[in-house]
Structures are given as structure tokens and as C-alpha cells.
Amino acid sequence: EKAHGNWMKLYLEGNASEVLMNMGKKVLKQYLEALAAMSSALSKQLGKYDMYSMIAGMVFVFQLLLVLVLAMPEALSGSAAVDLPVLSSLFSLPFYLLCLLLASVHVLVCTSAESSCYFCSLSWGLVFAAVAFSSAMFCILISLATRRLPLAPKIQGKNTGGDWSLSELDVLLLAGTIGHTLSLAASSFVEEEHQTWYFLLNTLCLAVFQDVCRKYFREQRGFGEEEELFLPSKDSHPSSHHKSEMSSEKWLALATPPFTLVCCRLLRSLNQTGVQWAHLPDVGHWLNSSDHKTVLSLLSAFCLVLIYLLVQRRCSLVSKFALALGLLGVYSYRAAVGNVLFPWQQSTRTTSKGTVEARFVYVFVLGILFTGTKGLLRSQILTADAKLKSRGLWEIYSGLVLLVSLLFRAHNLPVLCCCLLIQTLMAQFIWKKLHYDAAQTTIMHYWFGQAFFYFQGNSNNIATVDISVSFVGLESYIEAPAIVLTALSTYAGPLLWACHLVCYLSSERERSPVAIGHGCYCLALLRSVPAAAYIVLVTVLRYHLFIWSVFSPKLLYESMHLLLTAGVCLFFITMEQSHSTSKS
Template sequence: MRLSSSVFASFCLLIELLGIALFLRGFFPVPVKSSLSSKSKLSDLPAEPLAGNSPNSTKVPPPLFKRVVIILIDALREDFIFGPNGKRFMPYTRHIVERGSSHSFIAKARPPTVTMPRIKALTTGSIPGFIDVVMNLNSPAVLEDNVIWQAKNSGKRIIFYGDDTWVRLFPKHFMEYDGTTSFFVSDYTEVDNNVTRHLDSTLKRDDWDVLILHYLGLDHIGHISGPHSSLIGPKLLEMDDVIKKIHASLISREAEGTLPNLMVLCSDHGMSETGSHGGSSEPEISTPLILISPLFQRKVGLEQPAMVEQVDLAPTLALALALPISQNSVGRLIPAVFEEASLREQLRFLHMNGHQLSSLLRDSNPNFHKEDGYEQFRMAEKTHGNWMKLYMDGNTSEVLGNMGKKLLKQYLEALQAMSAALSKQLGKYDMYSMIVGMSLILQVLVLLVLAMPEALSRAACVDVPVASAFLSLPFYLLCLLGSSIHVLVCTSAEASCYFCSLPWLLAFTAILFSSALLCSLVAMAARYGEELVQCSTTRTSSDWTLSELDILLLTGTVGHTLSLGASSFVEEEHQTWYFLLNTLCLAVFQDVCRKYFRERRRPGDDEEDDPLLPSIAEEDASQATFSPAAELGVSVGSEKWLALSTPILTLACCRLLRSLNQTGVQWAHLPDLSHWLNSGDHKVVLSLLAALSLLLIFLLVQRRCSLVSKIALALGLLGVYSYRAAVGNVLFPWQHSGRSISKGTGEARFVYIFILGILFTGVKDLLRSQVMSSAVEGRRLKSRGLWEVYSGVVLLVALLFRAHNLPTLACCLLIQTLMAQFIWKKLHYDAAQTTIMHYWFGQAFFYFQGNSNNIATVDISVGFVGLESYVEAPAVFLTAFSTYAGPLLWACHLVCYLSSERDRAALSLGHGSYCFALLRSVPAVFYVVLVTALRYHLFIWSVFSPKLLYEAMHTLVTAAVSLSICAKSAHRKSDLL
């Protein structure tokens, strides 16, 4: 099957998009969520089951504890208490565990064992999914139902000291707090002193109900020197002292007649043998959970602590404090805590927990009827009703007690089964879907690389041997193998994967397609192998040489791709692009210098050097008469100086833009120009700057448009300014001070009309050029149509960009114009080189406009431009458009520029789109493989996952551009026929 390069490229990108989508679906499991959006209320609680139709009570059992102190020691491994270390360094705690009135457990944390999701798990009782965290980066506050909110809602006064993650997760929940930042890992004393210094005064007071302490020091020591360091001992002793102090104070304040207090000692995650955390190794997920209260019976010796899940703490705490269990909790209560309550109360607690779990199961699993746990719970509920009836009748025989014991066991089994069924859906990578998606995009990448010589040849056509692949034996064998693996994986019991839940027809089509692709890949590889052998026999040395620029472009692309392996380089990716862009500009500058200075020296120096160059010079001279340079009214002499100054001007622009928006992580807090401009005192400067930028944009864009579009563009840009003035970002010169700030809907819609108008004119010109009889006229019209579409895009970007970002747009257009006229045309860069440069510029401008690899920098307010209220489709489109404005503008310019080449437009477009697809695929595929390998990395949530979403979105944008190129070349073909 022969495909032209552009069709081939967009085909590859589309397949890649499907692969990435499948991968993402496997990588981010869908979170289990209750369908109710509100939080649980006391009034929603189920009634106590009672057989018969007598009115049953919905009363909640009274709380078991008065005050609760939660001591969370970051990265406290279970063996730091239950192991030999605990004996040496935590004598007091160990004493309580062995002899005191306490219950000890080993609580299992779910990966990723990182503080923030673990705190969420402890408080909400749910297991936060990856996508959940990524999506909540904008508003870090926990919006889900949680114990802290419930406690606050029921009038409990909460005090918090420690890691400021809590303060960010629960804003306005604490009566009093002092957050400590965990940023400086090298500090492990100050962070803990910050917490302990409040203790004495707080413990003396009576005005609180819940005290939460989060100690960070141990975690920091782990990061610095690991779990066997000599620093661990003193730190554990210090923690032991804190526990002793709190325990003593709680006991001394225990008064007769009131409820006892509860002290909870827990940890968010453990510590691996190297001292880090985030993964799923045994020491990382095993954390101690010790509940201490005079309510509990005294222990008589060290027992092996029982295993519980970390999420079990949330329902246990909620029930013990007589609060509703949070909706999305998948935990089950810890029965030991409730041992001292009456049997009726215990059953009531279990019933409430079971009811909550069963309703969550009903919401999240369509086949909930088939779950064992659900059935068991229904049975237990019925038995419970009967038991209650007997109990109410005043039956106090031993039979009742035995029946109650049996019921208790039944409930516990049901809870366990339901909890297991729920958590199975969560926090697990769907490896099968991930692997299928990954193999698909890997095949596409290999296909792209193998097709390189053909796609960049003069024909710009790729021959994919699909037909022969369909008829070959290996294809059928592969199909068989793929199908059998699919059936095997999908029918195995534990698998719950997305790819299996697809319709069988779709899945088998994918397998069919994948095997066909593999066969044709092998065929292509074999073909090239043969050609290579022939080549090497006929010709020993290749005539394929690389210039410095080529080397830079290649090493830059490869280097950037490799740099994605380090989390810092992902966070600071903008630095990589700025650095590469600067180097590119300097390399271009060197090329320009070489061209102009060599030419001047040539006559006297070396005539016989190479006869090619003078002819090029002549060509240049002849070109100058109808080159775009002439449009600007530039003489050939000053053209040299303009060409020389273009890279320098570009460098200066880049430096300015770089300080306009500080982005990334490490230096994001530094003051930048955009803050200065937006600070209110400098509104006049901002207004002037915006007006100047809009003027520059008009001057740069209008040159190639028709008169109608010119007028529409001018009016549209005026509309943009008045929109910004209406919103209150900039000042109108004749504005009265009393004008109120509106949403500017009218102004924005005014601009939208012009954008649509310009786009319409452009498309009309493009269509008319198809039916034009004269070729020259048709080409002129077509080029004008393209530029009009481009100016429509520019106008939309101008409307969506914030006022301080308008200079970015102006600089972008300025650089495009200058580079196109003096560099790319004059220095005869080929389509591949130009494409790579466009791609680099696009990437740099993505960061220049203030984006980063963090979801938090996406400007969501763009979705409301010109809309009265939130409407999903346009809001999503506008947000995506403005976020990817930089890469999109450069891609559009690439299309316009390449099709303006006179005789080789189709060829260049083919080469360009192929290079574009390859440039996008290489980092995307590498990144997908990398993320799979690093899925237990410490920063997988905070750094790598958001970047994965950005990569996927960028691929989508690239595919859209590539499809539009494809459509254009399809036009051309119909033109030729």
C-alpha cells in the first residue's frame, strides 16, 4: 500500500493516539466514588434492623471517647516499634504495647506510599486513584467526605501541628494550626521542634477535642541516610518522649464520670531499605497503628500485632466518635476497639459500616448483586433484625448471646468481602491494557523510523507492505497467538482490565491490526536490510554528511528525550527548551555569518574553492526580486544586516519572554515581569504594552490578507483590547473611573464574529483556488487563503491570552516573520530542518506563555471568555487551544511557510508532516515506556503523571494539525487529477 508522507504521518499519529488512550486508561484506574455528591449526614444513617414493623430507632450509639490525640510520625516503619529497634529506642511505647491498655496493629498502606495520598487515605478511608490526585492539583483541598470534616461539622474543635500538607488539604478545618513545610529535607530537628514546642501549652488547655500532630523528622532522616543510620536512634527516643508526655498528660486529666480519651499512634508510610518511600516494598507499606486508651484491657505480654488496612482507621474513628462514616470509605471498623461496648452496640456499629460499604458497592459496581459480600451482608442484616426482635422482647438467654456472636462473625466476613471487592478496583495498574497500548505505539514508532528513507525521499511516498502481510503465514500465527493470550488474560479470575471489557469484536480488530503491523514491519526491515547490503557492496563511503546544525538538531532531540528520565528535568523542562533554542539561534547565527562573510571574501581569496557557491549567490540575487524581502521594501545591501541581526533579535526576544513568566518548580516563586505588570500599580504600563503588542500583531499579520480580512482583523484586535478593558485588565484612555467591571461577554462575542468571518474568508479562498483555471492565480489565492486562516487563529489566540501575555504573541509573530524571510528561505534549509526548528520554537513558546508540566498552571478561566456560564464543550476546547497556543501557532506557520514554497510545496509538506509526526512520537513513546518502568517512583504522582497527560494532549494536538495538512494535500491531489 503506497501512502504519501503526510497521509502516512497522520495515520501513524492516529494509531499512536489510540495506543496512548488505551495506555492512559490502564494507567489511571477509574476511582470508586459514591454517586451522591453531598457528604454523609447523621440523618441519612440506616435504622437499626428490626424484624416486624414496629418503629425502629435511628439513634446513633453514643461516642466511646471524649478526646482524641492523633500522633502521625512520617515514615515510621513497623519494626521501629515492634522490632528490636523499638525495644532499644522506644522503651515507653514498647511498654504500653506490651503491658498497657492498648491495641496494636500493623496497618498496610497502599502504594504509592507518598504523604499526601496517604493522609487522604487515613482521613477519607478511600484509596485515592492517580487520576484523582492529578485532577485535584488545582484545588488541593479535600472535597470528598472525610473524618476531619465530619468532626468539625459536629462541633469538635480540632488543633493541628505539623506538616503543612494537612493545612492545604483541610483549609479552615482547624481551630488552631501551625504548618511546617517539608521542603528542606536536610533539616530534621527544626521541623519536629516546631511541633513539640506547642505541646505543653496545648495539653494543659481544655478547649479542644481532637489534636493532630504530624512529625516529619524521621522521614527526613530516612531520605538523608537511610533506616540504619545513627540518627534514627535519637530521633526515635525523642518521639518516645513525646508519646510519654502526651500519654501522661492524658492520664492525669482523665476524670471520673466522663468518657475516656483515645491516643492514636500511626504513620503514613514506611521506609525502604535505602530510606526512600513511594514504592510497594514490604517495609514501605507496613506501618504501625497503636490505639491507646484506658477503655481497653491491659495487655499481658507482646502479641504478634494483627494486620489491618490503613483505610480502616477512618471508619473506626468515625464510629468511635459517633460520626457518620465518610461516603467513599472502603475501610471496615477494627473490632478490637469496640470490644468493651455492649453486643447490641457492636452489632449496630457493624451494621452501619456494612450499610455504608454496601451502598458504595452498589454505586461503583454494576454487578454488585453477584458479589459475595453483598449477599452476606443482606443475610446478616436479616438475622440482625430477628436478633433485635428477640432482644427487644427481653430475651436474655444464652442462646441470644450465642446467636449474637455468630451474627458478629457473619457481619465481619461480609465487611471483609465487600471491602476487598471495593479496593480491588482501586490503586492497581491495569497492566494488560498498558502493555497493549504500549506495544501499539512502539510498533508505530518503529514503523515511522523504518519509513524514514522513503518518507524523506524525493517521492515522499511510503510503501507499507500490508497486502502481503495479510496473506503471510506469520500473520495468522500471530493473530492466533494474540487472541489466545487475550482470552487467557481476560478469563483469568483476578483480572479486571479495560481492554477485556471492550467488545470482543473491537479487541480482536486491534489484535488483527497489531499483528498485521508487526508483519509489515518485519517485511520492511528485511527490505532495508537487503538494500543496505547492496549499498555497502556497491559503494563504500556514503556521501551523507551532517552540518553542525544537523548535529545540533539531532543531539538536541535525543538529549531532550533522554532528559525526561529525570524528575528534575521534567519539572524544569522549559530550561531544556530555552537552552536548546538559544544554542539553535547561535548556530543559525554562525551559518548566517558564514554565508555573508564568506561571500564577501570569495573574489580575492579562492575562486576554485567550490564552483557551486557563486551560482547560489546568483540565484539569491535573482530571487531577491520576487522574494518576500522585497515586500518589506528592503534593499539587498541592508538585507544582509537584517539577516545578521535576526538571530540576535530572536535571542533578545527569548530572553525577555523568559523573564516574563517564571515557570517550573524550583524557581517558580521568583518575581517575574508578569507579576510586576499585574500588580495594579502598573496598569498603565500594562495597557500601553498590550496596545503596542496588538498594533505589532496587526502590522505583522495583515500583510498577506485581503482587504476585507484586514479590516476584520483590525476591528477584531480593537475588540480584544476593549474586552480586556471591560474585564478590568487594562485601561481605556477615555474610560471613566466609575465604570464597573463586567464579564465582557459582549466584547468577546464581537471578536468571535470577526474570527469566524476571517476563517470563513480564508476557507472560501482555499476552496476557490481549487476551481481556478490559471495555476499562478490559483496558487496566489491558495496562499492568501492559508494566511487568512492563520490570521484567524492569531486573532483567537490574542483574545484568549491574558493581557500580560500579548507580548509573547507579538514576539512569536515577529520571530516567525523575520526567520521566514531572512533565514529559512535565504539559507536554503530543507523541509526537515525547518520543521525541527519550528517544533523547538513551538515547545519553547509553550513554556514562554507560562505553562509548565504541572496541571496547576493550566489557565481554566479561558474557558469562560465570551460565555455567560460554564458550557463544557467550548470551555474545554478554548482551554486546550490557549494552553497549546504556542505549538499550534508554530505548526500553523509551518504549514503556511512550507506551502508557500513555489515548486516543491507538496513535497515539503509531506516531509514536514512526517518529521512532525516523528518528532512527536519519539518523546511520547519514550515517555510512556519510562512511566511504565517508573510506576513505583516516589514522584510518579506529582511529576511524571501530569507530564504524561501533557504528552498525550500534545500528541492529540499534533494529530489534529497533521490531519489538516493531510486534508490540504488531498485537495492538491484532487487538483492534479
């Protein structure tokens, strides 16, 4: 400061000698040294990130993503089979050279690292397994990429390419999915992500309504032969129903998209989520108040009855009986913990944990799941009966619905009811009648699942996770059941829509034998692209002001959602492989 003051004094006096110039250079040098010292001190206070492990993880993720992208023509072809050159890659010279190169890089980084590194702390066996995996994936990527070249030899019996035509609905689905992925780069869009899905879902309902109008009103005018030009599918068939049935079917199909919009609007008012409007009162708070316990009791009873009517139609007689008793146990559990009332029960009655009632429901959940699994295994191994397989899948789905109805709070039962009702109407009057293909149906299920995740009251904030469900039916905290119950309750919306997708595509196997394979691929790609993009965004924005309050919780949600989707895709693949084995 003193040197700067002397320089200013000489400058104001009009001194133009060499002394002024030298003093100015000295002051400038001191300022630059001070800025460098401040920058060094600030960097020491910043968070230290394990960049080597982060980069290694991103490499693994993007290798898997590129395999999915390059396999798209074969995965969506008529055979829905992807030939991955695994053995040829493992026995190739580039594979061993890459292993040596990556192992050398790992040794070099770990021996020269100044701070602790997670990847370097792993055992050498795990490290070399990761190195071998990355090298093999790189060789597979090179092999798949060479197939896509114009001069690459064609694989006999497989159509790896083709001219793809996109309908208006296809453009909407692709643009919406890509737009949502790009929106994750902004913290405000992450905080209010539910608004993005609400907008996309409303737009989807309007687009579906447009397709319904095109189908039925053009058929009514006698242009049934031109229907395929306007529908998203290429294999639509003329209807053979009577005029009365056609009329009722037409009006129910026309009413389904507006009814879906109404349900979604009501569900938005049930639970306020996000950041900007989370403090506002909603219908859920009104129902949970002690003054409206009677209303909540009537609503819960009505929802449980409606759940039974929507789910039981494809179950066996034993499963129907178990489902009815299980739903009765759900109401008994909510009455025991004090959320609802029986008609003969007084409001001043002391509450309990409801452990006995919850375990009563768990017995029927396990029974229904066991019955469905037994039927599914019989259809896969012994008889190859499509009806038995469809019933087994639906009973597994029914068991999950019963479990979710137990875990949901009483005021969230309308969310489950609307979920089942929309699934029933869309499957009966939209997806089947308009002959949407597996890819379109999968993306619609994915969008609905994402929207219902937020209809439950969830957000990208850890504070909205309902920890109380980890104690349902338990006397004390047990880690493994608590994790499973919390995950099922939090991701009930996406999980139920994914399970319904399995049931629906399995029932459509006669019309499209490779529907399950296409659905599995599309679901895996839908979850992989946002997850991979978000990993890059979080890495780039690791010094962002909201990295720990906004971006990191979202990364945790994305990771858990990706894990559940991987489980569903594994179930897809198991069913497809079993079907191929029994068919051969």
C-alpha cells in the same frame, strides 16, 4: 526479640555448643519470615496497575513508531511517498495466525486475571479490531524491515536509501532533540524542562548566526562559488539583488539571531515557571498589579497594533478589515473585564464578564476562518492557484492569531507579538535566504514552539493551566467549548508555530515540491519519539516517589500535545493528497 536476646547471651558467654548454632538458625528464620510478611503487607498498600492494558498500549505505540522510523528513507526521498503493504499484509497467512495467537492470549489473560482490567472490559468487537490492527502492523513492519536488508529487491522509481551528509546544524538539531528525550527520565529535568528548551533555543540562534556569517561574509570576499560547501542546503542560488538591497538584507539577516536572543531573554522574565523559581516576582505580576494598569493598557494597545501589522500583509481586504475590528474587540473585552483601560475610562468603573465583546470577536474569528477555508478549497478543487492557496492558509492562520489574542491574558500579548515577529524575520531573512530544507525548518519550528509553550507561563504542573479561558464569551460552563478554548490557550505556542510551518512550506513548494510531505513526516516523528520514550519511562518509574506530582502531569501534557500534532499532520496530509490529485 527474646530468642535473639538468648542467642546474644550465649554468644557473649563464649558458648560454642550445638545449641548456639540451632538457636541462631531459628532466629535467622524468624527474621526472614518477618521480612517476607513486611514485604507482603507493603505490596498490598502499593498502587495496583493494569499492566496488561499498559503493555498492550505500549505495543500499539511502538508499532506506529517503528513504522515511522522504517519509512524514513522513502518519506525523505525525492518523491516523499511511502508504499505501505497494507493489502498484502491483510491477505497473508501470518496475519491470520497472529490474530488467532493474540486473541488466544487475550482470552487467557482476561479469564485468569484476579483484578479488573480495562482492556478486558472492552467489547469483543473493539478487542478484535485492536488485535487485527496489531497483527496488520506487525506484518507491515516485517515487510518494511525486509526492504531495508542489503539483499532486498529495490523498488523501481524510488530511492529508498542514499548517502546522507550531516552539517553542523543537523548535528545540533539531532543531538538536541535526542538529548531532550533522554532528559525526561529525571524528575528534576521534567520539573525544569523549560530550562532545557531555553538552552537549546539559545544554542540554535548561535548556530544560525554562524551560518549567516558564513554566507554573507564569504560572498563579500568573492567566494560565492564555495557557498554550498558551508550552507546546510544544496540548492542555494546566487543573489541577483542590487548592492544596496544586498547590504540591507545582509545586516537584517545578521541582526535576526541576536534580536531573537534578546526577545527570548525578555520573555523569560515575563513569566516565571517551573518549580525552583516560580515563587519569584516577574514582569507579569508587576504589570497585573492595580498600580500599573495604565502601563499594561499602553503595552496591550501597542501589541495589538503590532499584531495587526505583522498579520495583515498577506490577507485579503475583507480579512484585513475583519482582523482590525476583531483586535479592537479584544481590547474592548480586556477593558470590560477590568484588565486594561480606555483613555476616557475611569479606573473605578465596575467590570463585567465581557460576554458581548468576546462574542463580537468570535464572529470575526469565524469570518476570517471561513474566508480562508473557502479560498483554500477553491485552490485545491477548482483553480489549483498557488497564490490563492497561500492566501487561504495565511487567513486561517490569521484567524487563529486573532483567537489566541482574545484568549491570552493582557500581560501575555507580548509573547504573541514576539512569536509573530520572530516568525516574520526568520522566514524572510534566515530560512529563505539560507535555503534550509524542510526537515531543518520543521525541527526549528518545533523547538520554537516548545520554548514559546513555556514563555506563556506554562509548566509540567496542572496548576499552571488557565481554566478561566474556558468561560471567555460564555455565560456558564459548556464542556465542549471549554475543552477547545483551554487547549488552544495552553498550546497556543506550539500550535501557532506548527500552523506557520504549514504556511511557510506551502510557499516554498516551487523550490521544493515535496516540502510539505517532508515537514509532515518530521513533525510526526518529532512528537512520536519523545511520547513513546516517555510512556516507557513512566511505566518503569510507576512506583517513583514523584509519579503523581511530576511524571503523570507531564504524561497528560504529552498526550494532549500529541493529539494536537496529529491534527496538524492530518491537515498536512490532506493538503498533500489534494495537491497530488489536482496535479495528476
